[in-house]
Amino acid sequence: xxxxxxxxxxxxxxxxxxxxxxxxxxxxxxxxxxxxxxxxxxxxxxxxxxxxxxxxxxxxxxxxxxxxxxxxxxxxxxxxxxxxxxxxxxxxxxxxxxxxxxxxxxxxxxx
Numbered sequence: 001x002x003x004x005x006x007x008x009x010x011x012x013x014x015x016x017x018x019x020x021x022x023x024x025x026x027x028x029x030x031x032x033x034x035x036x037x038x039x040x041x042x043x044x045x046x047x048x049x050x051x052x053x054x055x056x057x058x059x060x061x062x063x064x065x066x067x068x069x070x071x072x073x074x075x076x077x078x079x080x081x082x083x084x085x086x087x088x089x090x091x092x093x094x095x096x097x098x099x100x101x102x103x104x105x106x107x108x109x110x111x
Contacts, residue, residue: 001054001055004039004057007057007085007110007111008039008057008059008110010083010086011037011059011061011080011083011086011108011110012024012037014076014079014080014083015035015037015061015076015079015080017079018035018072018075018076018079019033019034019035019063019072019076021033021034021035022034022035022036022037023035023036023037024036024037024038025038032064032065032066032101033063033064033065033066033067033070033072034063034064035061035062035063035064035076036061036062036064037059037060037061037062038059038060039057039058039059040057040058040059040060041057041058042055042056042057042058043056043057043058043109044056054111055111056109056110056111057109057110058107058108058109059107059108059109059110060105060106060107060108061076061080061088061105061106061108062103062104062105063076063103063104063105064096064099064101064102064103064104065101065102065104066100066101066102067102068102070102070104073104076104076106077090077106080106080108083110085110085111086108086109086110086111087108087109087110088106088107088108089106089107089108090104090105090106091105091106091107092104092105093105
């Protein structure tokens with residue numbers, strides 16, 4: 001079974017290549033746009049001979065921008081979608097009145 005790092009590092013690398021301000025778990029106080037991502041919980045696994053041989057992890061990606069129809073949204077979705085063994089689902093966008101930012105969200109699953 002691949003390590004957490006082997007499965008999750010490519011997600012961070014893709015996001016960092018799209019949005020310079022990309023952070024795992026949290027972000028320091030920096031200007032927008034920025035993206036924050038984090039792994040979540042186990043969501044299924046494959047077993048053989050009574051042992052776990054593969055583990056599917058969940059996670060979230062949150063992108064914050066002031067740009068309407070920001071092209072980074074498509075680049076994030078397409079970049080993660082290209083990763084082998086990874087699925088991404090866009091969960092929506094909200095406008096945050098307190099920060100004046102558009103908040104795009106995805107859930108992802110990685111084997």
